[in-house]
Amino acid sequence: MKPALLFAVLMTAATPTLASSPSMPVDSAPSPAASITPPDVEKRPHTVTAPHGAQRQDEYYWLRDDTRQDPAMLAYLNAENAYVDTVMAPLKAVEDTLYEEIVGRIKQDDSSVPYRQRGWWYYTRFETGQDYPVHARRNGSMEAAEQVLLDVNAMAAGKDYFSVGDFEVSQDNRLLAWAEDDVGRRQYVIRFKDLDTGKVLDDVISGVSANIVWADDNRTVLYVENDPETLLTVRVKKHVLGTPASDDVLVYEEHDDSFYMGIGRTRDDKFICIGVESTVSSESRCAPAGDPREFVVLAPRERDVEYDADHHDGRWVIRTNAPGPDGKAADNFKLMTAPSDATSRAQWQEWIGVDEDVFIDGFELFDGFTAVAERSGGLERIRLLRGEAGQPGTAAEYVKADESAYSMGLSTNAEPDTDWLRYSYTSLTTPATTYELNTKTGERRLLKQQPVIGYDPERYVTERVWATARDGAKVPVSLVYKKGFEKNGQAALLQYAYGSYGYSMDPAFNLPVVSLLDRGMVYAIAHVRGGQEMGRKWYDAGKLMHKQNTFSDFIDVTRFLVGEGYAAKDRVAAYGGSAGGLLMGAISNQAPADYRVILSQVPFVDVVTTMLDASIPLTTNEYDQWGNPEDRAFYDVMLAYSPYDNLVAQDYPAMFIGTGLWDSQVQYWEPAKYVARLRDLDTSAAPVLFRINMDAGHGGKSGRFRRYRELAEMYAFMLDQLGVAPAGE
Template sequence: MKYLAVLGLTAAVILPATAQDAPRPPVAAKKPFVVKAPFGAARTDEYYWLRDDTRKDPAMLAHLAAENAYADAVLAPNKPLQAALYKETVSRIKQDDSSVPYLRNGYYYYTRFDTGADYAITARRKGAMTAPEEVLLDQPKLAAGKGFFSVGDTEVSPDNTMLAWAEDVVGRRQYVLKVKNIASGAVLPDTIPNAEPGAIWADDNKTIFYVEKDPVTLLSKRVKAHVLGTPVSADKLIYEEKDDTFYMGIGRTTDDKYICIGVQSTVSAEQRCAPAANPTAFTILAPRQRDFLYDADHLGGRWIFRTNWDAPNYRLMAVADAQARGDRTAWRDLVPVKSDVFIEAFKPFDGFLAIEERSGGNKRVRTLANDGKSSFVQSDEPAYAMNLSVNEEPATPWLRYTYGSLTTPLTTYEINTTTGERRTLKVQPVPGYDATQYVTERVWVPARDGVKVPVSLVYKKGFKRDGSAAMLQYGYGSYGASMDPGYSVQTTSLLDRGMVYALAHIRGGQELGRAWYDDGHLMKKQNSFNDFIDVTRWLVANKYAARGRVAAMGGSAGGLLMGGIANQAPKDYKVIIAQVPFVDVLTTMLDASIPLTTGEYDEWGNPAQKAAYDYMATYSPYDNITAQAYPALFVGTGLWDSQVQYYEPAKWVARLRATKTDRNPLVFRINMEAGHGGKSGRFERYKESAEAMAFALNQLGVADAP
C-alpha cells in the first residue's frame, strides 16, 4: 500500500512506503516551548504547538488527519474481525427496546427505540400504559443530519403542559436549553445557550432555573432564572459561584417543595434552597467548610442529610423543620457511621428510607423503616452491584432498584417494603445470551504494600486455569468513582473466544469506602498504578492468564492509569488501550483556563506548589516517557472533548513515537465529530470500540471467531 499525504507547513507527513514496507507513522514537528511553574520549575514541551483551542489551526488539523490516515492503514487488516465483533455486539441488543415506565405527577414516562434507530423517542402516557402515547421528543428526527447529537436532560413543567430539554450537537457538553408546548408540539423561541442539563421549573410553570457555564473553562458558574417569553439577556442572576474548585447543580427535593442549588468540590459542599412556590430567597442549609461534605433532601417535615461530618464513610442525619437546620447540633442520627460500610446515596419515602451502601467491595441496597426495622436486598453472586432506580412517588411501599453482575444483565426489580413481595419489571434483553454459560468470581489480590485489592473476574464455563488464556484487565481508580461489575454485550465476545475479563477495583475508587479513595489520590496516587500492576502479576502467576497475553484498558483518568503502567511496567502488557487519556498532568493542572483544572486541585494536587509538582512529575505519563520498549498501543480521543482536551493524547503519542525503541504498533484514532464520550447514538459507539478491541485481539493472538 502506498501512502503520501502532503500536509504543509510544520505539520506531520506520512512518509512514502513501498509495497513491501508497513505504513510509516506520522512524524510531528518539534517546536521548543517552555512550560513554567510559578515557583520557577520549567519543562520543555516540544509538542505544545498541537494545542489549538479554536480547533481550526491547519497544521494541527493536518497532523490529526495524518494520524487518522495512518490508523486506517495499520488497522485495515483487522477490518473483518472488527466487523465480526460489531455484528456480534449488535446481535445482543434488542432493536425495539424500551425503558421501564415510571410514574410522575399522573403520567408514565419512558423511552423507546424503533428497530435500527440510534436515538430514542421520549414519550409518556396519562394514568396508565394503555392510554394514548404522547411523544415528547422525537430524537431520531432531531438528530437527522447531525454528526453528533445528545439530549442531556428533560423536565416537564408542574402542570404537565411544557417540556424543557437540553441538547448538545457538538460533543463539548455545552448544552442549549429549549422549550416546547407538549400539546401543540410548537417549540418556543426561548433558547438558552451554554448551559448545563438539568433545568428546573418553578411552580408558576413559566420560570425556568438553569445553570450557566463559563464559556472558556466550561465550569458551572451561575444559576439564572428565565421567564418564558422574555429575552435571555433579561434572565435574573440567582447565584454565582466565585470559587472555581466547586461544581454546581440544581434540582428539586423529593416532596417537590423546594428548589435547591448544590455546589461541591472534592472536600467541601454547600446547598441552598428556596420554596418552589416562591423561589426568590435561597437560604443555605449548612455553610461550607473544608473537609465537610453533605447533600440533603426534604420529605415529611424534615431535612435528611448524608454527611461525612465526623463520619469518613458517611452517615444519615435529620433535623425537623421547626429546628434551625443550619445548626448541626440539632441534627440527629438516622444511620450512624460504620467503619466497614460506606453510604453512597439515599432516597426518602413516606414510610422508609432506601439506602445505597458499599460493603466488602459490593454495592447493595437496604431499607430502613420509620419504625427502625432494617432489611437488606439479597444476592447470590460473589460480585455484583445494586442501585436505586427511578422512584418519583414517595407515597408508596414499593421500592425500585436495579441489579447486575458480570454475568447477569441489568435487571430492574421492585420490592414491597411492607410485605417483602418482589416483582421483576425488566431484564435487559440480550438475544442469544445464556448467563448459565459464564462464571463470575471475586478474588482479593495482595498489593506490594500488603493491602488486598478486590478483583471481579468473568470467564466462560469450562475455562481452564492453566496459564494459557488471554486476558483483558480494566481499571480506573480516580475521583472516588467505583467501577462496579456489570454485564457488557461487548465483553461476551471476548469470553466466547476463551478470554478472561478482569475488573480491578484499585485504590482511588471508593469500592471499600472513603479510605480506599484517600489512599489513591494526591500524594498517594502511585498506589493506583501499583495496585493495577500487582493485580496483573498475581493473575498471571495464578494462571488466570498467560504472560505475554494481557491487554489493559482504561479511559479518561483511567487513561492516566494506562499511561502510567505503560511507563512503569511495559513488559507486563502485550497491548494497552487508552481512550481519551489524561496524560499531560502537569501542564494541564498548571493552566486554570483548561476546563476542569481548578476544580481538581484536591484530586491531583496544585502543581503551583513545589511538593505537589515534584510528586506529580514522578507519574505524569507525558513527562515519564523513556527510551524503552512499549506495548502495542491504541489511543483514542475526540476533537471536541471538554473533559480531556484532544491535545493531551496527541502530544503523548507524538513523544512516544519519537522516543520508544520498539516496533510495536501505536495507533491514534481521533474522532473529529465527538467529545469525551465518543460518537453519539446507540450503535455508533460500538463501531468505535470494535475497532480498538479488534486491534487488541490481533495483538493477543486471539481467534477471529468464537
C-alpha cells in the same frame, strides 16, 4: 454533580475456551504496522515554567489549538486517522464481525421500564435501526395513547453529533424543557415545547449545563450557566417563558472556582436547592419551589465537610462526613436529620451513625420507609429502614443479592407514597435487571431484564478474588470467563480499571465483552485504590500524594492473575479511559513488560501542564483530586507519574489510543502530544495507533450503534495483538 473528567466507558472483557489454542503463536504474530510508517510531526521548542520556577521542555506544545482550526495541527490529526485506516485495513473483516456480533445482541425495538410521575407514565424506547431514543409518556396508564416528548432521531438528523443531556416537564405536565448539544463539548442549549400543541417555543438559552428545574408557577425555569472558556458552572439564573434570555435574573453566583454546581427539587417537591461541591467540601442553599427568590444556606461550607440533603415529611435528611462531638470525621458517612428551617450543623441530629466497615453511598426517602445504598466488603447493598426517617429504633433489613460478585443500586423511584422499592441488579454474567420489592410483604417482582439476543448466562462464570498489593493491601478483583475455562496460564486477559474521584467500577454486565469471552478471553475489573469500592479510605489512599497506589495496585493485580494462571504473561491487555487513561499511561511507563497491548480512550496523560493552566476547562475543580502544581510538593509528586513527562527510551506495548477533537474534559492535545513523544522514544516494533474522532467530545460519537463501531475497531486491534482467534464459536 460529578467530576467531569469521569468517562464511564462501557468497558470490555475476555475469557477462555479458544485462548488455550490461539490462531497463531503470539511471538510470531505479525504486526499490521510493520511495513507502514506512522505520521511524524514537527518539534517546536517550548518551555513550560511553573510559578515556583521549575521548567520542563514540551516540544509538542504547539499542537494545542483552542479554536481547533490550525491547518498544521489538523493535518497531523488527519494523518493519524489515515494511518489507522491503513494499519487496520487487513483487520476490517474482524472489525465487521465483532460489530455485527455486538449489535446483533441488541434488541433494537427495546424500551425502558415505565415509571409514574404526577399521573403520567414516562419511558424511553428505541426503534429498529435507529441510533437515538424516543422519549414518551402516557396519561393514567400504559394503555393510553402515546405522547412523544422528544424524538431524538428526528432532532439529530443531519448532525454528526447530537445529545439530549436532560429534560424536565413542568409541574402542571404541560410544558417540556430540554438541554441539547450538537458539538460534543457539553455546552448545552435549552429549548422549550408546549406539550398540548407540540409547538416548540421561541425561547432559547445558550451556554449552559444540562441541568433544568421548573418552579411551581410553570413559567419559570432555573438553570446553570457555564463559563464560556473554563466551562465551570458559575451562575444560576431564572428564565421566564416569553422573555429574552438576556433579561434572565441572576439567582446565585459561585466565586470559588474549585466548586461544581447543580440544581434540583427535593423529594417532596417543596424546595428547589442549589448544590455546590468541591472534592472536599459541599454546600446547599434552598428556596420554596413556589417562590424561588431567596435561597437559604442549609449549613455553611467548611473544608473537609461534605453533605447532601433531601427533604420529606417535614424534615431534612442529610448524608455527611461531618465530625461528631469527639472531632472525629465520619469518613464512611452517616445520616443526620434536621428541621425544615435549619441553617447550621448545630441543628443536625444523628440518625444512622458511622460504621468503619460500611460506606453510606446514598438514600431514598419514602412515606413509610427509607432505602439506604451502602458498600461493604467491596460490594453494594441496600438497607431498608422501616418507619419515619430519623426516628429511633427503626427496623432494618437488607435486599438480598443472588451472586457473589454483583452490582445493586436504587432505581427510578419517582413517587414516595408507595410500599414498592425499585432497584437495579446486574453482574458480569447477569444483564441489567430492574426489580421492585414490596417492603411490607417481601414480594419481589421482575420488571425487566435487559434482553440480550443469543446470550445464555449459564455459559459463563463470574467470581470475586483478592490480590495482595505490594504494601499488603487486599485489592478486590471481579472476573468473568466462559464455563470450561482452565487456569493453565495460557489464556488472554483484558483488565480494566478507573481508580479516580472515588468512582466505583462495579461488576456490571458488559454486552460487548461477550464477544471476547466467546473467544476464550478472561475479563477482569481491578477495583484499585482511588475508587470507593472499599469505602472512603480506599478513595483517599489513591489520590493526591498517594496516587501511585492506583498504578501499583493495577500492576499487582495483573501479576497476581498471571501468577494464579488466569492468563499468559505475554497475553495481557489493559484498558482505561479519561482518568483511567492516566492509569494506562502510568503502567505503560512503569511496567511495560507486563502488558502486550494497551487500550486508552480520551486519556489524561499531561497532568502537570494541564493542572498548571487554570484556563483549561475544569482544572481548578481538580486541585483537591490531583494537587495544585503551583505548590512544589504536589508538583514533584505529579511530575513523578505524569505519563507524558515519564516517557523514556524503552520497549512499550502495542497501543490503541482514542480521543475527540471537541473533548472539553481531556483536551485532544494531551493524547496527541503523548503519541508524538511516545513514537520518538519507543524502541519496540509494536504499533501505536491514534484514532481521533473529529466531530465528537469526551464521550465519543453519539448514537447507540456508532460507539460500538469504534469499540469493534479497538477490539480487532487487541485480538490481533494477543493472538486470539478472530472468529468466535
